[in-house]
Amino acid sequence: MTSSTKAQSAIKAGFSPKASGIGYDRPLFAGLLNAPALIAIFLLAGYPILNSAWISLHRYNLKRPQRFDFIGLENYASILESSEFWSSLWITVKFTLLVVTVVTLLGVAIALLLNQRFPGRSALRTLILLPWAIPPVVNGLMWQWIYDSKIGALNGLLVSLGVISEYRGWLSEPTSALLALAFADVWNVLPLAVILLLAALQKIPGELYEAARMDGAGGFQSFWFITFPWLAQTLLVVLILQTLSAIRAFDVIYVLTAGGPGTSTTTLTWKTYLTTFENLDFGLGNAYAYVVSLITLGFALVYFRVLYRRGDFET
Amino acid sequence: MSALFAFGGGTATDAREIRRTILLMLGGLAVAAYILAPFCWLLLTSFMHERDALTVPPQWIPKNPTFSNYMTFIDPAGTRAIVGSRAAEQTFPGMLNSFIAATGTAALNLLLGTMAGYALARFRFRGRGGLLGLYLGSRVLPGIALIVPLYLTIKNFGLLDHLSALIVTYVSFTLPFTIWLLKNYFQTIPRSLEEAAFMDGCSWLQMMWRVLLPAAFPGLVAAGMFAFMTAWSDYLFAVILTSTTAAKTLPVVVAGFATDVTTERTLMATSGVLAIVPPLVLAFLFQRLIVQGLTSGAVKD
Secondary structure (H helix, E strand, O other): OOHHHHHHHHHHOOOOOOOOOOOOOOHHHHHHHHHHHHHHHHHHHHHHHHHHHHHOOEEOEOOOOOOOEEOOOHHHHHHHHOHHHHHHHHHHHHHHHHHHHHHHHHHHHHHHHHOOOOOOHHHHHHHOOHHHHOOHHHHHHHHHHHOOOOOOHHHHHHHHOOOOOOOOOOOOOHHHHHHHHHHHHHHHHHHHHHHHHHHHHOOOOHHHHHHHHHOOOOHHHHHHHHHHHHHHHHHHHHHHHHHHHHHHOOHHHHHHOOOOOOOOOOOHHHHHHHHHHHOOEHHHHHHHHHHHHHHHHHHHHHHHHHHHHHOOOOO | OHHHHOOOOOOOOHHHHHHHHHHHHHHHHHHHHHHHHHHHHHHHHOOOOHHHHOOOOOOOOOOOOOOHHHHHHHOOOOOOOOOOHHHHHHHHHHHHHHHHHHHHHHHHHHHHHHHHHHHHHHOOOOOHHHHHHHHHHOOOOOHHHHHHHHHHHHHHOOOOOOHHHHHHHHHHHHHHHHHHHHHHHHHHOOHHHHHHHHHOOOOHHHHHHHHHHHHOHHHHHHHHHHHHHHHHHOOHHHHHHOOOOOOOOHHHHHHHHHOOOOOOHHHHHHHHHHHHHHHHHHHHHOHHHHHHHHHHHOOOO
């Protein structure tokens, strides 16, 4: 047995051979390598997480900063009792469902297209990244003008095509404002879904399709029996990422609708912002933030369970 | 639609093949229009005179194209900059700040992410799964939940309105994804490569530098780009943690523009375009590597 294969078999057995110069079971070195990341995350995520949990248990309003009274779960109770919470929860659900559904469907369709061979494909693969490079603030600004009731491009386009007869205030009606907001966000977040799905499509061995065609499978059959199963895990990842990012959408709301008209685009995240920075009610605001977090955590756990059960998620 | 699902094959006739290609190209054109139209509207507005930008129906192509909006940013003290000149003055410092913050975030991410990702990919140690869970779990809370305590923490360090505070904040938020991506990428690289380097007498650092990191280049580019984009795009933290041109980033400047009703629309469009160009150039430059990095790093077999 040569020393190289000896080393390899030793590594397979979980040993740390001197010859290889590295211990695959050296916990100290592993800890050392993880320390900087851990410190950064603890200082700027861990500590604030704990601190905001603590604040959420207090009556603490910056309008009366000297008062910091422990009130237990009272903030949470008042959130659950308020109709504002339930209405913003409902709006969050509608917004998230809309964004996630459209992004997933469009994402799959575009990824499938980009996986085919046709002239201009590589240019399109590059072009698809464009919205990704646009900061949400700029994205909001851009769509604000597109939707503008007096001089907007959408009105101009639809009127000249004869779809609508006169200019409309897309952002001033509750239903169209939520739709407009969702579509502006979809445009911004679509590239990530497309490149993840495209990456997954590229991993599917071409022979599978060959074999399927030999067996006489049609286009739809080979999609359903080959493409879809291979795509399933990435689809779940896309669903997770998009759900979390839709629930957290903030910048685009800030620029585009500011939660309005009325409260028709006031999602939970926007409600958290209003409570914290408009009303300066830090206690209640942090409680709101925790409710949002619990909802996202719930989603994340459900998704991870599905991934685990499928055996796709390994550490 | 079925053209999307099927693969081209030798049995198909030429006519079918041509029809398929045309269908695919039409689909491609539709996607290109959807992606380009909103951006082009912004871009074209930035070359218009304010008067032309306010017409009904809108001018799709500027009748009297002008560079004056861009000149306003290049020379804010110039003649045209009565409206919104303060924001115009802040744009280039903001751009520089954004660039430093985003580059710093990406660099630190790669350094810390490589270390942690390597350890998670290669070593077996107690609490490995827990550590990974901890990293991913730290991203469950939305930024808005952390902003108040974060503000207080950074104030205590005396780092308000410092780019370093922004960088560290962005690092802590982007690091979990970087670690996860790099860990997955490192796991696709055969250990025998490392073993061979050690056999040749490389130290761990030499092995990383000469063998593993070059092999993981697409993963590193993808992770670095994600961190860069996150930092470049952020508004929420930048607006709370910075206040002057010493550290104000571009989204804060642009948002200041956007919420000021007196600002000219064409100037706003121009600042928007300026905010997009640097990340766009990077994204287009590294497109192939990003997809390649994600293919191995984020999408598993």
